[in-house]
Amino acid sequence: MTEILRVTDGDALALAGAEAFVATAKSAIANHGKFTVALSGGSTPRKMHRMLSTEPLVNQVEWDKVHVYWGDERSVPPDHPDSNYFMAKETLLDHVPIPASQIHRMKSEDNPEVAATAYGKLLKAHFNPPDSRFDLILLGMGDDGHTASLFPHTTALNEQNHRCTANYVPKLETWRITITTRVINNASKVLFLVGGANKAQSLKQVLQGEHNPQTYPAQLITPEYGELIWMVDAAAASLLE
Numbered sequence: 001m002t003e004i005l006r007v008t009d010g011d012a013l014a015l016a017g018a019e020a021f022v023a024t025a026k027s028a029i030a031n032h033g034k035f036t037v038a039l040s041g042g043s044t045p046r047k048m049h050r051m052l053s054t055e056p057l058v059n060q061v062e063w064d065k066v067h068v069y070w071g072d073e074r075s076v077p078p079d080h081p082d083s084n085y086f087m088a089k090e091t092l093l094d095h096v097p098i099p100a101s102q103i104h105r106m107k108s109e110d111n112p113e114v115a116a117t118a119y120g121k122l123l124k125a126h127f128n129p130p131d132s133r134f135d136l137i138l139l140g141m142g143d144d145g146h147t148a149s150l151f152p153h154t155t156a157l158n159e160q161n162h163r164c165t166a167n168y169v170p171k172l173e174t175w176r177i178t179i180t181t182r183v184i185n186n187a188s189k190v191l192f193l194v195g196g197a198n199k200a201q202s203l204k205q206v207l208q209g210e211h212n213p214q215t216y217p218a219q220l221i222t223p224e225y226g227e228l229i230w231m232v233d234a235a236a237a238s239l240l241e
Helices: 010-032 043-052 084-091 112-126 197-208
Strands: 002-007 035-039 066-070 072-074 136-139 164-169 174-179 189-194 227-233
Touching (some): 010 043, 010 189, 010 227, 043 084, 066 084
Parallel strands (some): 002 227
Antiparallel strands (some): 164 174
């Protein structure tokens, strides 16, 4: 099931994402005693994290039952300003009582291939389909249509065997580590948060254009068993029919 939810602006987008996080956490914990979530980087998640770590939302989550993972990571140390882990640590993890043993970062200070292999093994150990899958995977979308670190015309788009892979991005001249569509499309819920006028053209192509996932990788996200929700602000949705 795919759903498109439109909100007014970036603040409303962050709040809608935070409320969806809380609702999904409550449901998952009620159903099977824990909540597994993969976080993403970006400005909207930063705002969302701050909302989750403060009143009125912070006390609505049983944080000791939350297990945190990441959808992708840059090849930088964990204390680097560009690190997705570091952003989440600053804005959320340092402010809520999640046990350290339940925070599973990508070890991006290691060689990308080594780090990706290790994270893939961790995901295999923690999630054994078809009975075990992420409760929620949070994603953003770049103005080029990429999501996680699945960039246009890169090798990770074709990865079918592994749960996590190292992906060289020529236009950025750098390596990224990313979970693959195999993992994302097995999730119970996938939530895109997309804001800003610079995303409008790509969003239109992804949602209403021809199927061309090599150019618009976000089109690869089609959960097999779960929900797919696009939360978009007015600026990003301005070209949608």
